[in-house]
Amino acid sequence: MIATYLPLVPQLILITAGILVMLLEPFTAPGRKGRLGQMAVIASALAAYSLGFQWNSTPRTLFHGMFIVDNFTMFFQWLFLVITAIAALVSIRFNQREEIERGEYYALLLFACSGMSLMAASGDLILTFLAIEILSIATYVLAGFKRSDAHSNESALKYFLLGSFATAFLLYGIALIYGTSGSTNYQVIRDVGTLPGQVQVTAVAGLVLLLVGFGFKAALVPFHAWAPDVYQGAPTPVTAFMTVGPKAAAFAALLRILAQALPAMADDWTRLLWAVSILTMTLGNVVAVLQTDLKRMLAYSAIAHAGYLLIGVVTNTGNGFGAVLFYLVVYTVMNLGALTIVLSLSRQGDKRVNLEDYAGLSRSAPFIAASLSVFLISLAGIPLTGGFLGKFYLFSAAVEAGYIGLAVIGVLNSVVSVYYYFRVMVVMYMREAADNALPPEPISPPVLAIIAIGVAGILWLGVYPADILNLASNSALTLK
Amino acid sequence: MLDYLWLIPLLPLAGSALNGLAGKRLGSSFVTWVGCGSAGLAFLAAAAAVLDLVRAAPQNREVLISYFTWIACGDFVAEAQFLLDPLSGVMILVVTGVGFVIHVYSIGYMHGDGGYYRFFSYMNLFLFAMLVLVMAGNFLMMFVGWEGVGLCSYLLIGYYIDRKSAGDAGKKAFVVNRIGDVGFILGVFLVFATFGSLDFAEVFRQIASAPVRFPAETGVGLLTAIALLLFVGAIGKSAQIPLYVWLPDAMEGPTPVSALIHAATMVTAGVYMVVRCAPIYSRSEAALGVVTVVGILTAWLAATIGLTQTDIKRVLAYSTVSQLGYMFVAAGVTAFSAGIFHLMTHAFFKALLFLGAGSVIHAMGGEQDLTRMGGLRRYAPITYRTMCIAALAISGIFPLAGFFSKDEILFSAWAGGHPVVWAVGLATAGLTAFYMFRLTFLAFHGPERFGDDVRHHLHESPPSMTIPLVILAILATVGGFVGLPPWMGLGPNRFAEFLAPALAHAHRPETHEISHSVEFVFALVSVLAALIGIFLARYMYVGNPAAAGLLAARARGPYTLLYRKYYVDEIYDRLLVNPIVVVSREMLWKGIDVGIVDGTVNGVGASMRVWGGLLKYVQNGLVRSYASWILTGAALLLYYVARMRG
Amino acid sequence: MGLHHYLILSALLFAVGAAGVIVKKNIIAIFLCIELMLNAANLSFVAFSRYLDQVHGQIFVFFVMVVAAAEAAVGLAITITLYRNRRTLNVDDADLMKW
């Protein structure tokens, strides 16, 4: 009996640890709040460990089909746990420097992680909705965690107002889908509209409204406008967390809904997302070219990457979904890596994130400059990095499914993107630092280790991707 | 040796890593040993491997070793594999051999440079990428090398980081190359979509064994589409019309880099790729036509520009563009082995020319302007003699290396039924001889056109630089003997025979025999054209120095046109960059936000900025405006559904 | 009195709320408009629940109310922090970051 509910153990660990962190917060002396961050890391590791027992177990559901236990769930939960652990770890030093050391920060990260995990596991629209809300509310607060900073306030406000706006669309969409199928359970929804002819138009309207909600969370054009501002204003570790975590969670939930609940509407959603994908990658890349603030540039690049990811969703094939999962891993590593470097080098007040501040970095911090270059090269999709293989895999899945135009536009976009990624490298390697420039902040050993692991990981993913690739395609299997 | 094939590319990679990570600390002699040593060892390994290949029976001359499965997902499989066959064998010998000589030369040339370790690290990395490219057993690995050389060229061309022009040139090279790469990768996708595989062996086998599914195409079919897409990549990489603009600018890099990029590596990648894909190209008449026309036009155009340039390295750069055109002509008339033959001999004499030019520049203290040289043969006799050999070789004078390869190409053009191509090629050969000897005479003969301060430190270069020159001079002299033409009565063309197994899947058009005596006459004619060029140059630049100036003055218009390189850079600026800048400044900037961008615009950046400026209007920072975008998106999506389903 | 009447009323309220988010400049007013939208969705849920003769739709309404309450708490807290720093409730003043 108890054994049935073992898949919930990671959730319990996360939530319990979150509560524990909150309880211990008043008893932790200022300056030692880092301990709470370490607790969060340990809790994530424990949860990840307990997940291992569920891998490759027979797919099943708990709580009347609410909670799906399969490899897809496990894959994403691992991804989220890694993201959370890294975000917690790199925040410790940052929060001390920015004088926002509060234990609640780590508790919120843990709750957000639990929300994301539930999004991936959910088999019911209501649970998905609640999970999204847990994640969103935690992230709203994290974005505004630097209360004394007007940028952080503004970031939280924009995220919150537009986020709840999008949530309303999502909810209305759920209502329409509920009305047309009599249930919110994915399996039931699928059974009601097994054939395209059985789908009610009202349900398609519901699908559209769902797409608005998820489009917002994943920052797809034209629902993306919040993203650059929010990413720029939030404390950088939160930015790092937001550009990968909620985005991956949105893709996880979206994949589940589209592939498991609404396959009968595939004609509609592939066409709609086809257009959204093109808009998203093109706009993200084109505007990124203009940015001089590194955080903002990476924000637009994050938008562009959501567009690439969408290509895999549009294909509506097992290979395409596998490519999405694989690319999410790659994207997580490279984006977290790049933003970790940005946040570690910035000076108090999140200053020193402008392009010019990186002049001469190759002299003052050669290892960091080289690592950042690796991440940027990977983001640009140059061979022998994970970024190249991820893109290649996505695009070839598109060609295979007959979306040649989409692949062409994707390739053209990745060419454009080279321009702005390389500009950062040019500045680091080919320009001297200004005389009055602040030297970069020294980086703590654990963060250095994370960066080194990230670099190794991205090269490993580029040269020998077989393991992760198999993991990804294996996890995508249940969708198709 | 064949079991250790992986050593060949991995040695330079190891050298690069070692120098890049530890070179700064361990001092310059360590860097020298690692840098040159890894290149030298790679050459030895390559030589051993090719020797094994030669010893094997012709039908066994193909070794394909898979190391591990790189990507395996569903039906898509790509192995990490290296392919050694006569074609890649020739390439790795050229790449490592000439590359090694250039490395040795760099010891002297880069002596004392602050980034000595960095330089050797990049050079080794470059060799690695190029070796991956030529040894790839499938399209995907080839693309890895393809992108790799682009990336390394960016690092090397922009090596002098303090010079803005160097950075710009590096960027230009990279961006232009990326444009070509788009075509290439799309071609690769199309290959995969068509054949379900990316392995050369599998793809070519399918083409060769299914003549019904893949007939030789006269119009535009699938194979033509693939061939043309891939050729876009070749145009970018091998600097053909219209993407050749990056190559002359690439002269901003140190001279050994120019030698490496121009002679042995990078630019030959396009030719190699076309020959490697001979089974595809040879079945598409349209693609072959495009290749031929682009090749011959580039050859002619670049040669005419070369006539008037005064920067010694620029003359050589345009000559490279021109010679690459020849190689594509060879491929276009299905004389694939002739193309590779010319690629090889060209590697010898062009490396020699660049290193010689480097030696001159070194001696002159950085001066590159031919009009400020003169009479240098007294000061740098070894450089002078080796340069003369190189100039004779590139002009195609018997019995130097360039003669055999160029003659074979021209003859193949005639024999393949392209008399116009032959005629233009012949005229270009004359032009080539003319501008190469113009360079030689301006630099080494005549009065000294430089000041005393330069004369004081004029000197012959150190042995580490002259020995490579001598080695290359020997190669440029005897390199052609591996492929003696049949008309000489010494049996069939050995080089072509050696390559034949690698081209077995190519489609062979029917050819009619032409007697040896006719071939001999053609050879005579092309030597004659070269000699005319040389004597003309001698008349104008040695015998009667006033003539050149007079001619330039008389033919003011054509001269300026050539001197300004047909205004291509200006045209690109006018047509592509300027309108965008003007439109943006006049219409968008003033309307929206003056001074978002501070004037500095170039190429891709400029056009991107314009679009970005427009889009910035969207991103105005107001929550309400963002909400209206969300609502617009929702309305549009709903509209679509209402239209389609309602 | 068909189900359609309720659905149309719900859509009307939703559209008014959505337009209000763009029209209103006061942060709290925008927030009120979002509540209006949530309420419109609730109306659909209850109507469907009634006509499908199921109790599920009503349960969703509970969850939505919980979410609304949670959002209200956090949203108002965010508004208060912003007000403390900037002394404004005009949403157009929050434009430090753009482009």
Place this chain on the structure above:
Amino acid sequence: MESALDTALFYLFAVVAMAAAVNVLLQRRVFYSALSLIVCLTSVAGVYMLLQSPFIATVQVIVYAGAIMVLFLFVIMLLDPFSAEAARDKRRYLNYVAVLLGLAILIFLYPLLNAYELAHVPRLLDSAAGGVGSVRRLAAVLFDEYLLPFELTSVLILVAIVGAVVLARRQAKA
């Protein structure tokens, strides 16, 4: 269930709810907007009554219109109760855009909603035990089928409390 009274009541509630909703937009002072929203919520509660969901209607009035809106009013009173919305508008055109988009959404949504066919929806779930609005049935389903989401609401509320406390707490430094 069809009666003229029902229809009349529906239109009454609907008109009041719509009028109040539009009034939320028209009021320049946020305090009145909030009051107007309370009116709107209450009329919708009336519609719930017509839909035979008395429990939901009660909760709507007590929790939604009561507790949540009081929180709003409280914050409004705390910060800036009666000053009118800034007259100067950076983007006046947005008002027209908003109306246009709102209309567009309605126009596009209308046919889609109109096409709804109740008969096409399978009745898979229980129709037993009492009416739709029966509290007993509500509870039975909530604590059985929806146990997991129900438990998760506690996490949601916890997150909201932590967040609100962290943000709204008095600034530590002077």
